Amino acid sequence: MAPQRPGRVLGGRRNRPANSPPMRLWLAAFVVLLLGACAPSAPAGLVEVHDERGFTVRYPQRWTQVRRDDAVWFVPAGADRIPDIAEFIVVVTRASAGRLDDPAIRRTVFELLPVQGVSGFQQDTRTTTETLWYKFEVTGASGGQEWASVGVLVSGAARYHVVVCAKPLLKWRDGQKQCDEVVRRFQPGDLNH
Structure with a gap:
């Protein structure tokens, strides 16, 4: 039986990989919010x-x-x-x-x-x-x-x-x-x- 590699641990928690689905979802939401904040606003009225x-x-x-x-x-x-x-x-x-x-x-x-x-x-x-x-x-x-x-x-x-x-x-x-x-x-x- 092959020895198991321990997962990365930070502060007692296992870190999720940076490309995991939840991390990608958070990153996509952040990018959308950032682009929305930086987009020029249309002249009103x-x-x-x-x-x-x-x-x-x-x-x-x-x-x-x-x-x-x-x-x-x-x-x-x-x-x-x-x-x-x-x-x-x-x-x-x-x-x-x-x-x-x-x-x-x-x-x-x-x-x-x-x-x-x-x-x-x-x-x-x-x-x-x-x-x-x-x-x-x-x-x-x-x-x-x-x-x-x-x-x-x-x-x-x-x-x-x-x-x-x-x-x-x-x-x-x-x-x-x-x-x-x-x-x-x-x-x-x-x-x-």
Whole structure:
């Protein structure tokens, strides 16, 4: 009869092998919980609206829609000093004589809002032969409060849209996820007729 090897003992208990079914189950549960805690959370409460000017945009559920000239502002409920607020989504629709080029795009954005700084202007991957998409990140100030924003200008042969989503500078770290979602999901109307 062969001698038996003693099992591994720690503190008077036999240890289960690391690859035993109960250990694998605990490890799988731990990994699922860890991934759930690290996953980026979706922006809360965005609703979608299709505007009469042809575009589709998402905005926070409890916000108000305000029309001013060629712009549609989406602002927190109770905001009464548009555009002197630091948290907003604005979509501007204007006629154009052809697709805008890089200098015209920059000029349009700088004239639209009280921009103080620029951290990026680049052509977006959604650009096609008919429609130019230009993404940008700018900072500015409204009503004495600084804000950061992301936006996109979408230009066709006959019209263009500019959409900007801004949050107060102190809320930008959390608010950027929501703004990125708004800009990423923006759908322009027909810009070529």
